[in-house]
Amino acid sequence: MRRLPRWWPTALFFAVLTSMPLWITDGYVLQLIFRVVIFAVLGMAWNFIGGYAGQLSLGHVAYFGIGAYAMTLSTERIGWNPWLGVILGAVLAAIAALVIGSITFRLRGPYFALSTIAAAEIIRVLVQNQDELTHGAVGTNAPLLFQAPNLDAKFFWGAVPLLGAAFALSTWIHSSRFGYRLRAIRENENTAMAVGVNPAREKLLALLPSAAFTALAGSMYASYFSFVGPDTVLTLEISVQAALIAMLGGAATIWGPILGSIVLTLTSEIFKTYFEHTHLVVYGALLIVVVIFLPGGVISLFMRRSQFRRQAGPIGSVQG
Amino acid sequence: MAFVQAFLNGLLVGGVYALIASGMALIFGVMRLVNFAHGAFLMLGTYLSYYGWVLLGLNPYFGFPLWGAVLFAFALGVYWLLVRRVMGANDFLQILLTEGISLALIGLAQLLFGADYRQINLPVANRITGFGSLHFSVGYILSFAVSLLLVIALTQFLGRTEMGRAIRAVAQNRTVAPLMGIRVERVSAITFGLGIACAGIAGALLLPIFWTNPTVGGPYTLKSFVIVVLGGMGSVQGAALGGLVLGVAEQFTAYTWADRYAEVVNFIIFLLVLLFRPQGLFGGKA
Numbered sequence: 094m095r096r097l098p099r100w101w102p103t104a105l106f107f108a109v110l111t112s113m114p115l116w117i118t119d120g121y122v123l124q125l126i127f128r129v130v131i132f133a134v135l136g137m138a139w140n141f142i143g144g145y146a147g148q149l150s151l152g153h154v155a156y157f158g159i160g161a162y163a164m165t166l167s168t169e170r171i172g173w174n175p176w177l178g179v180i181l182g183a184v185l186a187a188i189a190a191l192v193i194g195s196i197t198f199r200l201r202g203p204y205f206a207l208s209t210i211a212a213a214e215i216i217r218v219l220v221q222n223q224d225e226l227t228h229g230a231v232g233t234n235a236p237l238l239f240q241a242p243n244l245d246a247k248f249f250w251g252a253v254p255l256l257g258a259a260f261a262l263s264t265w266i267h268s269s270r271f272g273y274r275l276r277a278i279r280e281n282e283n284t285a286m287a288v289g290v291n292p293a294r295e296k297l298l299a300l301l302p303s304a305a306f307t308a309l310a311g312s313m314y315a316s317y318f319s320f321v322g323p324d325t326v327l328t329l330e331i332s333v334q335a336a337l338i339a340m341l342g343g344a345a346t347i348w349g350p351i352l353g354s355i356v357l358t359l360t361s362e363i364f365k366t367y368f369e370h371t372h373l374v375v376y377g378a379l380l381i382v383v384v385i386f387l388p389g390g391v392i393s394l395f396m397r398r399s400q401f402r403r404q405a406g407p408i409g410s411v412q413g
Numbered sequence: 414m415a416f417v418q419a420f421l422n423g424l425l426v427g428g429v430y431a432l433i434a435s436g437m438a439l440i441f442g443v444m445r446l447v448n449f450a451h452g453a454f455l456m457l458g459t460y461l462s463y464y465g466w467v468l469l470g471l472n473p474y475f476g477f478p479l480w481g482a483v484l485f486a487f488a489l490g491v492y493w494l495l496v497r498r499v500m501g502a503n504d505f506l507q508i509l510l511t512e513g514i515s516l517a518l519i520g521l522a523q524l525l526f527g528a529d530y531r532q533i534n535l536p537v538a539n540r541i542t543g544f545g546s547l548h549f550s551v552g553y554i555l556s557f558a559v560s561l562l563l564v565i566a567l568t569q570f571l572g573r574t575e576m577g578r579a580i581r582a583v584a585q586n587r588t589v590a591p592l593m594g595i596r597v598e599r600v601s602a603i604t605f606g607l608g609i610a611c612a613g614i615a616g617a618l619l620l621p622i623f624w625t626n627p628t629v630g631g632p633y634t635l636k637s638f639v640i641v642v643l644g645g646m647g648s649v650q651g652a653a654l655g656g657l658v659l660g661v662a663e664q665f666t667a668y669t670w671a672d673r674y675a676e677v678v679n680f681i682i683f684l685l686v687l688l689f690r691p692q693g694l695f696g697g698k699a
Contacts, residue, residue, distance in 0.1 A: 203447040211680040373520030380513025
């Protein structure tokens with residue numbers, strides 16, 4: 094029998110995913126898979142900088158919020174088409190990434206992680222206090238990117254191409270020279286410099302698409318739930334979620350964020366049916382379990398050890 | 414006069430910050446661990462002192478040593494169960510682990526205590542005293558005084574006792590310390606316990622002058638980072654001074670600009686210090 098081509102799992106996955114609204118009619122299930130897709134995009138975007146380049150950003154919510162707010166405010170204040178606002182959000186997020194990155198990438202290790210939180214918090218406090226422009230702490234309604242009927246299916250079909258684009262970029266980074274330079278930075282920044290890699294430049298190059306995709310996910314998410322507010326699209330929780338999804342599935346792998354998003358969304362949904370306030374316990378427990386027992390993520394369970402080490406290499410195994 | 418009042422208010426709040434941040438500085442200095450769960454342990458301290466007062470009628474100003482001891486023991490457990498496993502791993506995993514612990518504790522608190530805001534009404538803490546046109550709440554003065562005494566006790570413990578010497582030795586060199594007969598694991602565990610106890614006691618002392626809910630600790634984790642960076646990473650005295658500085662800086666921002674921008678000022682100070690004076694405001698060479 095002839096072997097199937099190597100891309101068949103990818104093609105099959107996206108074919109099944111795209112067809113889902115045709116055979117799933119339950120609005121609740123569609124909302125669930127929409128969230129899986131959006132958070133997979135978030136995890137993939139984080140993976141560019143956090144997984145491949147090993148830079149623990151805990152400030153990605155800044156870009157998520159910029160996307161959500163740019164779409165909302167450009168529609169509301171200037172009367173733009175919301176889709177134009179989505180693009181504006183991605184551009185603004187990339188510009189913000191340029192500024193935040195050129196400051197924070199001068200720091201390493203815990204200092205870097207802390208400075209990304211600080212940058213995101215500065216943005217949150219500013220948004221929260223510019224009441225006239227942003228509606229302050231109360232938040233406001235976000236515009237709908239699609240019109241009824243069948244909103245769930247339309248949003249889902251809007252999110253799948255976004256996942257496809259993030260997936261394509263991941264695939265490229267995974268096996269390109271750029272990806273190898275990022276991994277070199279992750280393994281040892283000084284050694285990377287010694288072999289001619291410019292860490293400052295490469296990290297910024299990875300952060301720009303990371304921020305843009307995060308913003309796109311943010312505006313899509315806000316439009317779906319038709320709300321933006323500092324407590325929903327600018328909380329530290331979303332930054333942690335981005336990192337958790339990538340780590341849970343498998344950092345620096347193509348499929349990891351998708352797996353991570355499925356596991357995280359389903360786990361927190363299952364627990365939510367039993368208790369009211371559980372998502373934080375679930376996130377916390379999953380983070381602890383991943384760090385201690387499964388630093389390579391869920392995907393490492395499916396790969397042979399040698400294969401896994403060659404492809405990804407768990408972040409914790411290096412630099413002991 | 415309002416200026417002097419803002420300065421003194423800043424000092425009073427800064428005293429409690431000093432205690433919180435000393436705990437974090439101790440943990441960072443000895444274990445090289447950035448404790449993202451610091452604020453969550455502080456939150457546990459506020460609930461211990463809340464239920465101590467509501468159920469047992471135990472005044473937080475008398476109960477704090479007990480709550481500190483409880484959190485010390487709890488922290489030892491967390492250390493042996495979880496933190497121990499990432500000692501020596503890279504900071505990427507350490508940060509994710511402590512963030513995980515933080516989320517789990519906050520989530521558990523929401524399950525156990527509910528998400529409501531809680532407050533206690535302690536008559537002594539609500540009294541106002543003053544001289545001339547300056548006014549202070551007695552609660553702030555008490556919390557400040559107890560915090561500062563504890564920070565001094567901590568530095569004396571580190572400076573004068575055998576255990577303190579061992580802790581400082583591990584902070585200086587983790588590789589050589591065991592060769593001198595120091596049990597690094599045990600020292601790390603005790604350090605973690607002490608650091609967490611500082612956060613927890615600070616929480617217990619904040620309750621009479623503030624309120625609590627499961628997410629009350631978040632801003633304190635971030636503030637402690639700011640302070641520890643200000644004071645030079647890992648220096649307990651530096652952190653104590655940094656706490657006072659941050660308290661005053663916040664009050665001045667609130668007084669001259671706007672209350673709500675005090676937080677932004679924190680983070681701007683933080684970024685500036687990290688970028689231009691990473692050894693801290695009071696440190697020597699990097």
